[in-house]
Amino acid sequence: MSLLEPWMMLVVSMVIFGIGLLGLLIRKNLLVMLMCVELMLNGVNLSFVAFSKIHHSLDGHLAVLFVMTVAAAESAVGLGLVIALFRTLRTVDSDQIQILRD
Amino acid sequence: MMITLLVLLPLLGFFLNGFYHFSAQARKTEPSVVVAGVIGTIALFAAFALAVVAWLSLGKSGAWDVGIEERLFSWMKLGTLHVEFGYRLDRLSGIFTLVITGVGSLIHLYSIGYMENKGSARYFAYLNLFCFMMLNLVLGSSLPLVFLGWEGVGLASYLLIGFWSGEMANIMAAQKAFLMNRVGDLGLLFAMFIAFKFAGTLDLADLSSYSFKPEVATAFGLLIFLACTGKSAQIPLFTWLPDAMAGPTPVSALIHAATMVTSGIYLLARLNPVMGQSPTVLFVIAAVGAGTALMSAITACFQSDIKKVLAYSTISQLGFMFVACGVGSPETGVFHVMTHAFFKALLFLGAGSVIHALSGTQDIFKMGGLRSSLPLTFWTFTAGWAAILGLPPFSGFFSKDGILHESLVAAHGSRVIFAVLAFTAFLTAFYMTRLYILVFFGQSRLSEGVRKHVHESPIVMTLPLLFLGLAALAGGWFGAPVRFESGHHGGVGEVSPYLIMVISVFIAAAGAFLGYRKYFRSNHSEKTRDPFRVDEIYTVVFGRGTEMVASFCSRFIEEGVFQRILQFSGAAVDLGGNLFKTVQTGSAQGYLLMMVLAVVALVCGLIFGVHGYGN
Numbered sequence A: 001m002s003l004l005e006p007w008m009m010l011v012v013s014m015v016i017f018g019i020g021l022l023g024l025l026i027r028k029n030l031l032v033m034l035m036c037v038e039l040m041l042n043g044v045n046l047s048f049v050a051f052s053k054i055h056h057s058l059d060g061h062l063a064v065l066f067v068m069t070v071a072a073a074e075s076a077v078g079l080g081l082v083i084a085l086f087r088t089l090r091t092v093d094s095d096q097i098q099i100l101r102d
Numbered sequence B: 001m002m003i004t005l006l007v008l009l010p011l012l013g014f015f016l017n018g019f020y021h022f023s024a025q026a027r028k029t030e031p032s033v034v035v036a037g038v039i040g041t042i043a044l045f046a047a048f049a050l051a052v053v054a055w056l057s058l059g060k061s062g063a064w065d066v067g068i069e070e071r072l073f074s075w076m077k078l079g080t081l082h083v084e085f086g087y088r089l090d091r092l093s094g095i096f097t098l099v100i101t102g103v104g105s106l107i108h109l110y111s112i113g114y115m116e117n118k119g120s121a122r123y124f125a126y127l128n129l130f131c132f133m134m135l136n137l138v139l140g141s142s143l144p145l146v147f148l149g150w151e152g153v154g155l156a157s158y159l160l161i162g163f164w165s166g167e168m169a170n171i172m173a174a175q176k177a178f179l180m181n182r183v184g185d186l187g188l189l190f191a192m193f194i195a196f197k198f199a200g201t202l203d204l205a206d207l208s209s210y211s212f213k214p215e216v217a218t219a220f221g222l223l224i225f226l227a228c229t230g231k232s233a234q235i236p237l238f239t240w241l242p243d244a245m246a247g248p249t250p251v252s253a254l255i256h257a258a259t260m261v262t263s264g265i266y267l268l269a270r271l272n273p274v275m276g277q278s279p280t281v282l283f284v285i286a287a288v289g290a291g292t293a294l295m296s297a298i299t300a301c302f303q304s305d306i307k308k309v310l311a312y313s314t315i316s317q318l319g320f321m322f323v324a325c326g327v328g329s330p331e332t333g334v335f336h337v338m339t340h341a342f343f344k345a346l347l348f349l350g351a352g353s354v355i356h357a358l359s360g361t362q363d364i365f366k367m368g369g370l371r372s373s374l375p376l377t378f379w380t381f382t383a384g385w386a387a388i389l390g391l392p393p394f395s396g397f398f399s400k401d402g403i404l405h406e407s408l409v410a411a412h413g414s415r416v417i418f419a420v421l422a423f424t425a426f427l428t429a430f431y432m433t434r435l436y437i438l439v440f441f442g443q444s445r446l447s448e449g450v451r452k453h454v455h456e457s458p459i460v461m462t463l464p465l466l467f468l469g470l471a472a473l474a475g476g477w478f479g480a481p482v483r484f485e486s487g488h489h490g491g492v493g494e495v496s497p498y499l500i501m502v503i504s505v506f507i508a509a510a511g512a513f514l515g516y517r518k519y520f521r522s523n524h525s526e527k528t529r530d531p532f533r534v535d536e537i538y539t540v541v542f543g544r545g546t547e548m549v550a551s552f553c554s555r556f557i558e559e560g561v562f563q564r565i566l567q568f569s570g571a572a573v574d575l576g577g578n579l580f581k582t583v584q585t586g587s588a589q590g591y592l593l594m595m596v597l598a599v600v601a602l603v604c605g606l607i608f609g610v611h612g613y614g615n
Helices: A006-026 A030-055 A059-089 B002-026 B033-057 B091-114 B121-139 B143-161 B168-199 B204-208 B214-231 B240-246 B249-258 B260-270 B279-300 B306-326 B330-357 B375-389 B395-409 B415-440 B448-453 B459-474 B497-519 B534-581 B588-607
Strands: B067-078 B081-090
Touching (some): A006 A030, A030 A059, B002 B033, B002 B081, B002 B121, B033 B091, B033 B121, B081 B121, B081 B143, B091 B121, B091 B260, B091 B330, B091 B459, B121 B143, B121 B260, B143 B168, B143 B204, B143 B240, B143 B249, B143 B260, B168 B204, B168 B240, B214 B260, B214 B279, B249 B260, B249 B306, B260 B306, B260 B330, B279 B415, B306 B330, B306 B415, B330 B375, B330 B395, B375 B395, B375 B415, B395 B415, B395 B459, B395 B497
Antiparallel strands (some): B067 B081
């Protein structure tokens, strides 16, 4: 019995994902929300690795690499958007950015 | 191509006059009545000459099925239906053609005088159009072509009744005539459907020799008869004819006395073999004809407008012809069509001459003593009066007596119908004498202004009167020798025609004497009234009835059903919108939360297996 069982990794991944989701729902700062999205992505990555280990397959690893690449690109775009928003609206508070509703 | 040419000549006149009308309008001048009238008259007179040649070429055999046929082209080819566009002239359509073109050209000539100052090329164009359509009706070799003419004469009649469109009453009369005719036209249309469905042909010759199943023959016959009641002004569709007198008087003479209104008789005579297959149809025709004859003769006794009296008299005489068709002797009916065309056109034209002389007065109680100032009109009118009474040797004597005789002895004749017709003949003599005496005898009751302008009509008007007077006098002799053999006699057995002649002359004399006694001295004004109030009844039943149905629809169906549905659907959309609006907060995190909840719900569904969704 190994010290690090796959189900433990799954639990950790779930916790990380949960923290990310909770943060995304609760925090109002767009930057923090963006970071929470990264947290969720990484939680998912962890679960990929865990399943990969369980099933003895390399597919999970492949997916992780892919997710990391996309996440890098996504965060670059996301940050760009946040900066653009801040420049026009002078705020990064998600509650005050409701221009689509009107 | 003689018959085709004959039919097309009035059409040519129509186009020429129409072109003349528009070109005059473009030059902002009044078209000359003489030019337009001469064009129209020549077109029709040429057609008459051709008709005479065609009639003579039929030979003297006297057989009814000999005919000249001209097929022009194939009109419709739809599946099994094959309709040729062609004309056929035999004895029956020949008589009608001669009457239409002959009386028609005289009336065209008369119109040149009558429509002076108030006519135009438009009038003669319409008149020519009418003759063209009427010739299509009687010469067409198939039902669709007859229907084309049938609708065409309706249109021309509409245009001419409303010719003086300055007055609302004329327009209403034209519309009434058109609408009532539509009801009848529906019958003809449905009859054609039946003919196509059961006989598979619309050709008149084929149709006449086809034997239908009894109930189909009854339905077909009744539908044809409905069409005829519309065009020929019989119960229940006769109320348009008195109103149609709003048109110019020559129009009344041509369309509403001599030709168009007899097209019902033409159709019944043409399809007589089919009608004869159903005793029910024949009985209905005879009963309606006799009823119409009596009813309108009674009404005619209460009219004071000279043209209205003649209009009701026309309806009554048409009833006689229907009886002839109904008792199984359409030849006699057609014979009466011919003589009636002569004397009724004569009476109408005479009335027109009187109206013309009196600057538009039509009330017979404002006339009187016109015998000396309008001698030609008086003498020709006398011929017409004697003819409609049936005094020998005038034409009505032969044809009306023929119908009276046939109503008793023909295959489907009966004593009741004979009695009704005899009483109608008595009334006819009464109201015609009333009219005759009030107009031409006694003291003059003209107003001062009118009296100064009384004048005999010009030669173009009196010439047709003379010709028609001659025809009314002698027209009966055409038919007398050809008193078509009526085949097998049923009814009440043999009755001597001489006995009937004596009876009918006696009846006519009695009616005339009563009219003379009542009106020769006393001539206080009588009020026009309609003893049967048919117009009022129709207004109540159909006018109010339609209004009631309409108000029911508007109140219950429109407001109750459709408006409710629409309001409900509107309210539902409104409610839904308000409901879902609350979700639209604008907060990104709110949407996110909803998305998460939805994903959780979906996943739960997948895991716990919503049936048919999980896999």
